[in-house]
Amino acid sequence: MRVDKPFAMYVLLLRPKTIFDLFNKYKFRLFFKNVRNPLRDSKVNENMEDSLKNEMSFFTYFNNGITAITDDVDQHINPTAELINVFGFQVINGTQTVYSIYKNYRDNPGARDLMDRRILITLRLITINSDELRLRITRFTNSQNPLEERDFWANDTIQIQLQKESFETKYWYEKRREEFRVVPDDVTVVSSRDLAFSHLALNLARPRAAWEAIASGGDYLFVSSEDDRKNGLYQQTFINAQFKDMLAAYLFGETVYPHIYPDEELSKNELIHELLLVRIVLDKYLKRKLNTHELNLNEYILKNHENEKLLFAKIAKFTTELISRMLGNDIIKKFDFTKNTSEFWDIKTRFESLDISKELAEKIENTELDS
Numbered sequence: 132m133r134v135d136k137p138f139a140m141y142v143l144l145l146r147p148k149t150i151f152d153l154f155n156k157y158k159f160r161l162f163f164k165n166v167r168n169p170l171r172d173s174k175v176n177e178n179m180e181d182s183l184k185n186e187m188s189f190f191t192y193f194n195n196g197i198t199a200i201t202d203d204v205d206q207h208i209n210p211t212a213e214l215i216n217v218f219g220f221q222v223i224n225g226t227q228t229v230y231s232i233y234k235n236y237r238d239n240p241g242a243r244d245l246m247d248r249r250i251l252i253t254l255r256l257i258t259i260n261s262d263e264l265r266l267r268i269t270r271f272t273n274s275q276n277p278l279e280e281r282d283f284w285a286n287d288t289i290q291i292q293l294q295k296e297s298f299e300t301k302y303w304y305e306k307r308r309e310e311f312r313v314v315p316d317d318v319t320v321v322s323s324r325d326l327a328f329s330h331l332a333l334n335l336a337r338p339r340a341a342w343e344a345i346a347s348g349g350d351y352l353f354v355s356s357e358d359d360r361k362n363g364l365y366q367q368t369f370i371n372a373q374f375k376d377m378l379a380a381y382l383f384g385e386t387v388y389p390h391i392y393p394d395e396e397l398s399k400n401e402l403i404h405e406l407l408l409v410r411i412v413l414d415k416y417l418k419r420k421l422n423t424h425e426l427n428l429n430e431y432i433l434k435n436h437e438n439e440k441l442l443f444a445k446i447a448k449f450t451t452e453l454i455s456r457m458l459g460n461d462i463i464k465k466f467d468f469t470k471n472t473s474e475f476w477d478i479k480t481r482f483e484s485l486d487i488s489k490e491l492a493e494k495i496e497n498t499e500l501d502s
Contacts, residue, residue: 133208139258141208144251148243150197150229151236153220161229164200164221164269169230179231184239187249196253197225198272200265204258217256223265224272228252280353281323282308289369290323296374297321304374321381327352328400329380331368333410334429338403339470340364345400379429382436383410383443390447393501404468404475408482409443409450415487416446416495445498454478 132142154161162169182190202219222229232252236243259265284290285307297304303311305322314320331352332341344351344364356363384399387409391402414428436443457478458464467474487495 139204141204141254141256141258143254143256145197145254147232147236147246147250147252150232150252154229154233155237161220161222162226164265165223165226165273169226179227180235183231183235183246183250187242187246190249191251194228194252195225196255197228198223198255198257198268199225200257200259200268202258202260204256223269279308280350281306284323284353284365285310289372293323293369293372293374293377297378300375300378302378321378324352326374326377326381327368329384330372330377331364332403333380333383333407334376335368336407337367338407338475340367342400342403375433376429379432379436383432386436386440386443387447390444390500391451401469405451405454408454408479409447411479411482412450412485412487412495413443413446415485416492419487419489419492441500444500445495448500449495449498450482457481 134140134142179194182193186193199220199222201217201221204218205216208215232250236246239246257268259268290304290306294304294306301318303314303318303320304326305311305320308322311320328341328345331344332338341352343362347362351359351362351364352368353365354363355365356367384406387406388399388402391405391409410428414426417428417431418424418426454468458468458474464474468478469475
C-alpha cells in the first residue's frame with residue numbers, strides 16, 4: 132500500500148529472512164536515528180522470542196511491526212517485486228522486533244523455512260528528507276502512553292463483575308484507568324490495583340506477596356500464573372473475590388495507616404505487615420466486646436469505619452507498641468519482620484493466640500493517642 136501525501140509512505144509485508152539479512156549486514160547501524168538500541172534485559176523481548184519459538188503461527192497477529200524512514204525509494208514499486216532499492220534505511224520504531232527476529236533466525240537454522248512460511252512482519256516505510264520531521268516522527272512513534280498489566284484484564288469477566296458489584300456502593304471500582312469521566316459528588320473511585328493490594332495482604336493474609344507486587348510497580352497483581360508461575364498473582368488474588376470484602380480491606384487500611392508509627396515516613400506497603408496484625412487484634416477485641424465467637428469483620432468495617440475511627444486508631448497504636456516490645460531494640464529482627472521471614476510469622480502466631488482479657492480490652496480503650 133502506498134500513501135502519497137504529504138510525503139510517500141509504503142506499507143509492506145516482510146518475511147523474517149529479510150529482517151535477518153538486513154541486520155546481519157548492517158547490524159546496529161540500522162538504529163542510528165532511533166532513540167535506543169535493542170534492550171539487553173527486557174521482559175518484552177523475552178516474550179517476543181518465546182512467541183517466535185512456541186507460537187510462531189500467531190506472531191504476525193501479536194506483533195506491532197516496524198516503522199522505518201528512508202531518503203528515497205524506487206519510484207514505482209511493483210507489488211510482486213522481490214527487490215526494492217531503498218536509500219538511507221533507518222528503523223525508528225521496532226528495534227526489539229528486528230533484533231528478536233534476527234536472534235531466533237540466527238540461532239535456529241532448522242526452523243528458518245518454517246518461520247518464513249508462517250510469519251509476516253508489517254513495515255511502514257516513510258520517505259522523508261526533513262530532519263525536523265524525522266525527529267518528530269521518531270518521538271511520536273516512541274512516546275505512546277505505556278500500557279500497564281492491569282489494562283489487559285479490564286474486560287475479564289471477574290473485573291466486570293467486581294465493577295458491577297461496586298455500583299451498589301459509594302465506591303466505584305476502576306478496572307480501566309480513568310474510565311469514569313463524570314462521577315457523582317458522593318462517589319469515590321478506587322483503582323483495581325489498590326483494592327487488589329489490600330485484599331491480598333489482609334483478607335488473604337499474604338502481606339509479603341502484596342508488598343513485592345507493589346514494589347515491582349503493582350504488575351504482578353495482574354500477571355497470570357500461567358504466564359509467570361513464580362510471580363503471577365492474578366488468579367490467587369481475584370478468583371472468588373467479592374467487591375465488598377476488597378473494599379473493607381482497603382477502607383480499613385486507609386483508616387488505620389496514619390496511626391501506625393505516625394512519626395515515621397513510611398509508605399503504605401512498608402506498613403502492611405503491621406496492618407495485618409492490627410486487623411487480628413481488632414477482630415479479637417470486637418468478639419470480646421460483642422460477646423460472640425462469630426464475626427464478619429469485613430461487614431463490621433464497612434458499616435463502622437467512619438464511626439469507629441477512634442477505636443481503630445487506639446488498636447493501631449496498641450498493636451504497634453506491642454510489636455515494638457516483642458522486637459525490642461534488635462535492628463536485625465525489625466528488618467526481618469518487614470521482610471516477612473520467620474520473625475514475622477512467629478509474631479503473627481503470637482498475636483493469633485493472644486487472649487483479649489477484660490484488663491487488656493480496657494488497656495486498649497484507655498490508649499492515649501498522639502495529638
